[in-house]
Amino acid sequence: MTHSATASQWSSRIGFILASAGSAIGLGAIWKFPYWAGANGGAAFILPYVLFTFTVGVALVMAETAIGRLGRGCAAVSMGRAGGPVFALTGAAAVFTAFLILSYYAVVGGWCVSYLLDAIAGQAVSADAVTLRERFGDLVETGGRSVVWLFVFLLMTCGTVIFGVERGIERLSRILMPALFVLMLCLTVRSLTLPGAAAGVEYLLHFSPEDLTPEAILNAMGYTFFSLSLGAGILVTYGAYLPRETRIPGASMWVAALSVQASLLAGLTIMPAVFAFGLAPDAGPGLVFVTIPLVFSQLPLGGLLAALFYVCLVVVALTSSVSLLEVVVAHMTGRWHLSRRRAVVAAFAALFAAGCVPALSFGPWSDWRIFGRTAFDFLDFVCSNLLMPAGGLAVALLAGRSAWPAVAAELSSPACRPGTIAVVRVLLRRLAPVLVAVACLQSLLG
Numbered sequence: 001m002t003h004s005a006t007a008s009q010w011s012s013r014i015g016f017i018l019a020s021a022g023s024a025i026g027l028g029a030i031w032k033f034p035y036w037a038g039a040n041g042g043a044a045f046i047l048p049y050v051l052f053t054f055t056v057g058v059a060l061v062m063a064e065t066a067i068g069r070l071g072r073g074c075a076a077v078s079m080g081r082a083g084g085p086v087f088a089l090t091g092a093a094a095v096f097t098a099f100l101i102l103s104y105y106a107v108v109g110g111w112c113v114s115y116l117l118d119a120i121a122g123q124a125v126s127a128d129a130v131t132l133r134e135r136f137g138d139l140v141e142t143g144g145r146s147v148v149w150l151f152v153f154l155l156m157t158c159g160t161v162i163f164g165v166e167r168g169i170e171r172l173s174r175i176l177m178p179a180l181f182v183l184m185l186c187l188t189v190r191s192l193t194l195p196g197a198a199a200g201v202e203y204l205l206h207f208s209p210e211d212l213t214p215e216a217i218l219n220a221m222g223y224t225f226f227s228l229s230l231g232a233g234i235l236v237t238y239g240a241y242l243p244r245e246t247r248i249p250g251a252s253m254w255v256a257a258l259s260v261q262a263s264l265l266a267g268l269t270i271m272p273a274v275f276a277f278g279l280a281p282d283a284g285p286g287l288v289f290v291t292i293p294l295v296f297s298q299l300p301l302g303g304l305l306a307a308l309f310y311v312c313l314v315v316v317a318l319t320s321s322v323s324l325l326e327v328v329v330a331h332m333t334g335r336w337h338l339s340r341r342r343a344v345v346a347a348f349a350a351l352f353a354a355g356c357v358p359a360l361s362f363g364p365w366s367d368w369r370i371f372g373r374t375a376f377d378f379l380d381f382v383c384s385n386l387l388m389p390a391g392g393l394a395v396a397l398l399a400g401r402s403a404w405p406a407v408a409a410e411l412s413s414p415a416c417r418p419g420t421i422a423v424v425r426v427l428l429r430r431l432a433p434v435l436v437a438v439a440c441l442q443s444l445l446g
């Protein structure tokens with residue numbers, strides 16, 4: 001029943017690492033991390049984030065991957081095989097989460113494509129903040145343009161996934177992820193060598209113990225989850241394509257390290273540039289679409305740098321969106337027995353229809369509020385603060401408790417010290433459930 005999932009495989013360990021890092025490194029790293037870290041006390045946010053990533057985060061990456069490789073199916077099948085019908089249901093819920101995330105993630109992905117084309121045409125940068133704000137407003141508020149770009153971005157995502165795991169997702173990640181790294185490094189060096197860049201570094205990395213508030217720590221926890229793509233069935237699905245001989249703990253460490261490195265590089269690119277030109281660091285969503293073009297307008301070769309920057313944004317958005325779509329498509333092929341082609345076409349139609357709601361929620365439908373939030377904000381809130389942590393909780397309970405012996409066997413290898421496995425167990429069994437439950441409660445009450 002899950003043959004279409006099991007038939008596919010990553011061609012190598014590096015293929016899996018790059019695809020998983022591609023999922024992890026997304027708009028979260030480039031768009032959210034820089035201003036989120038700054039707003040939450042700099043190092044007081046970054047330190048717990050790094051700590052969470054290399055403890056609970058990496059343990060959950062290992063757990064999801066191991067469950068996937070054990071079950072060799074889509075998220076619902078693999079979780080069901082490891083833990084029975086209740087966990088099959090949580091797996092199916094994770095598929096639904098991935099669908100919901102993609103419906104609004106693709107809206108922002110579409111804006112990135114639109115800005116990239118503007119940048120290539122030499123029109124993205126301007127020294128006039130009002131013009132830039134108007135341009136961003138035009139794009140997101142008229143609705144129609146947002147919907148067109150959503151369509152284009154979903155086409156790009158579906159066009160990759162239709163080729164399958166190895167020829168589609170892996171090939172895309174193998175080309176784009178190293179290119180992304182080189183591009184980001186160039187941009188970081190350029191940004192750090194601007195006069196006045198030090199203030200941005202200071203904003204990002206300053207540490208005062210009083211900033212280490214429960215709120216900053218919980219926000220760091222939430223960001224860890226989002227940035228590692230946990231709780232949405234991604235790594236369970238990707239794990240199902242992992243060759244037997246690949247050692248999961250080492251590969252998971254790589255994914256976590258690449259993800260942290262990308263967030264830090266993004267922060268060290270954006271903040272120094274923003275400060276060097278005396279702009280507001282807390283511009284939120286507008287940061288990469290309004291503030292950054294302003295920065296580029298003041299640099300030599302600014303048009304070219306802007307185009308490179310938007311290439312990076314499109315790359316990170318696309319390698320994350322293909323992972324979300326793969327979760328949905330694997331479910332449709334594995335559970336509903338659709339061919340990959342049909343599944344992708346059906347998912348495209350459903351995602352486009354669903355995505356129109358958040359896309360229009362910045363303009364024509366902005367008055368329509370759900371619990372006081374626009375459709376876009378509501379979806380983001382429900383997915384990031386509730387569904388993903390709940391999915392992570394299910395994985396922690398499954399891997400750390402009922403399925404532990406099988407998971408432990410999957411993680412063990414002659415090269416792996418027994419101590420490592422014992423630590424992973426404590427993290428999954430004790431720490432992860434408590435932390436995730438507290439984070440969930442806090443976001444519900446707070």
Ligand code: PHE
Pocket residue numbers: 023024025026027028029101226227228229230232234320321323324
């Ligand atoms: N990790 C991605 C980012 O940082 C977002 C994402 C979340 C992707 C969940 C897939 C699943 O942008």
